[in-house]
Amino acid sequence: MRSKVMLFEQIRRDSRVEGLSVRALAKRHHVHRRTVRQALASAAPPEPARRRWQSRKIDPFVTAIDAMLRSDLTAPRKQRHTTVRILDRLVEEHQATGLSYSTLRAYVAQRRREIWAEAGGRPLAEVFVPQTHQPAAEGEVDFAELWVDLPAGRTKCYLFTMWLCFSGRSVHRVFPTQSQEAFLEGHIAAFTELGGVPTVHVKYDNLKSAVSAVLFGTDRRRTENERWVLFRSHYQFDGFYCLPGVHGAHEKGGVEGEGGRFRRNHLVPVPKVKSLAELNVRLAKADRADDHRRINGRVRTVGEMFAIEQPLLRPLPTEVFEPGLSLNPRVDRHARIMVRNCQYSVPAKFIGRRVRVHLRAGEVIVLDGRTVIATHERSGRKGAQVLDLDHYLEVLKYKPGALPGATALVQARACGAFTSAHEAFWAAARKAHGDAAGTRELIDVLLLHRHMPAVDVVAGLTAALRVGATQADVVAVEARKQQRGATQPEHPVGQDDSAGQRVVSLTERRLSDPTAVIAGLPPDSRPLPSVDRYDELLTRRKTAPPAADLSKGNVS
Incomplete structure (x- = not known):
């Protein structure tokens, strides 16, 4: 099927080369004479005319529909009018007959946004504002679910991700839980790998490891965990906590997308390892390999951007924080x-x-x-x-x-x-x-x-x-x-010993006949020990002393 630009070009060419009339050109190209005149007037086809809204049957009920939509401005989110409910009310309360659902749906979709904007409310369609991040200023942290094949079977684990907003450099580690110990150890591993700490803040969800309570109000007040405050004070950085629920997910969209990207590219199929320590070694290599990738819309690679950012990070403290x-x-x-x-x-x-x-x-x-x-x-x-x-x-x-x-x-x-x-x-x-x-x-x-x-x-x-x-x-x-690492026997063996070196049993050697060749040891040709010399000591007798001469007062 020819495009309108090509059609206009052929009409103009035939008119220029052959000099055909408008009628002849219309007959040759199977178009209306009005189209031929448009082609001769301009090489660019005219913009199609916008379709005008024609809702003759809905016109009598426009005021009632708008009233229902305005009442939704103060109604709970889950108790607002749907198109079906509006149609039912029009039939019951205003005896609307022959009103098309598709016509009503199109009108409601357009008019709802207009009424919401007139009231000064937040746009129903989510609008994202592009952001520019300064080097070494911000980071984002999140946990993502992950399955790993360990010796005990397929196990659910959690992927810790820290993402630097300026360069896109990220650090990933896998932990068995989302406990505070894992949260702190992930930070320490990330800060050590990056060689520094973001200077402004790091963005988080409202995790139990960091936030004890969310205080709702005009500002983002939180009651932080005392051990988490100690950790932040040690590394000298601030925490930025996103809005609770799905409404705050876009506030740290970088790490949200990074966790999914890394999981799809480096953890598919399901990794099979002996331990999580082995898996973390693989993840560290994957992080360094990702330095060569280029994020969409950027001229430099992640590694080149990180080379600019890394010297600007706040230096690590001399003492290592104990996360246990x-x-x-x-x-x-x-x-x-x-x-x-x-x-x-x-x-x-x-x-x-x-x-x-x-x-x-x-x-x-x-x-x-x-x-x-x-x-x-x-x-x-x-x-x-x-x-x-x-x-x-x-x-x-x-x-x-x-x-x-x-x-x-x-x-x-x-x-x-x-x-x-x-x-x-x-x-x-x-x-x-x-x-x-x-x-x-x-x-x-x-x-x-x-x-x-x-x-x-x-x-x-x-x-x-x-x-x-x-x-x-x-x-x-x-x-x-x-x-x-012995490879040769310590003692020679007989020629008939075809098995080579034999196993030595100390117990058998002690309890067996000492004259026999046992366990590959040479025969003992020494004579048996004798105690005859000690028996001679028993036969010796001392000479009896002479009797004393009492008459002379001598004592022998």
Whole structure:
């Protein structure tokens, strides 16, 4: 279908080249003679005439409709007239018949805006005013929901985002919760990554981590959390709090859009990681890679803009703010402490005592005085139990029957700390020594993890199982050899030993015949020890002393 500009150009060309009349041009191009005259008069087609409003049937009811719309100026937002309600009232109260719904809807849509503007109210259509931000002056912060595939399954987490308004440089970190500890740690990570603090303010929603109460009035008054005030005072910046609800979302539209953009570009598909710490390392690399992108309408890249902004940021304080929360729970009889509706294990010897807890966004650090006695990854699930099998080993040593059903063992299996090598050794030890004794041998092996890397202990288990040994000291020797990186036997072996280096059992060496070749050791050709020389001491007798001569007064 030809455009009108092309049509006018062809009409003008035919008139100029062939000299055709208006009638002939109209017949050739299948248009009205009026269109031909318009083309000959001007190369630009005339603007289409605006359609005039013709609402003959609605004219008698215009006054009533306007009255209904004006009454909405003082009515609650959810109790204002809709087009359907206006039509119903016109029929009931004014006997309007034959009135078209589409005609009424068009009139109401136009007239409602006019009445609202005449009353001096806020425009119904949201209008956004472009803003110019000064370098290093403002930042914006927000949390966004995020799903992550962790070893425990698909978990809901939260993406912390700080966005600088001038350059668009952003910092992202993932936390298991939106707690105040996560809020503060996100700020510290962002300020450290950016190398400074915005000089004017940072914009926020009315988060519980920062705002205790919203005081409605003419100004943006808030009752801030005391710990948040301490944090702001430490880093010397002010907070700007947006209007509550969706009405204030546009006031920090930069970070709202940035959170969605980053999630779509760097977190799709759902990331699969072993821990949130591993994911945060990936996010830090993605932040630096985004320095090369260019925001729409800007000539410079994000990195180039940030290079201008970074020297103008307020320097970081010399002292680092501690974002963790200090608590003092008591250890219950199950060797657990209660922290934020979750239970965490500690060594059993601390049962009944109060310990000091350092609660952070992603970890729980338990201290006895200044000594760290336990460290756990923080759980975001209410009522969860996070137990470490190592904390119960001394108890299980004299209660071996409690190990098979222990919750700590179930969690150790789930996280991979209790491996298939442990399972095989435990089964072999119970078969060889019985349930109780075999379980104690396993516990002795588990105690090795306190002093040796897990990979060396697992290598020791594998070596012991290869030769059918089920003693913990065998595992200990082989683990130490693995730790030293020994590749050759320490003692020569016989020519008939086709297996090469063999496992050494200290217990067998002590209890077996010392003249036999055991565990790959050379024969002991030394004679057996004798105590005959000591027996000679028993045969010696001292000579009896001479009798005393009392007559001479001599005493021998």
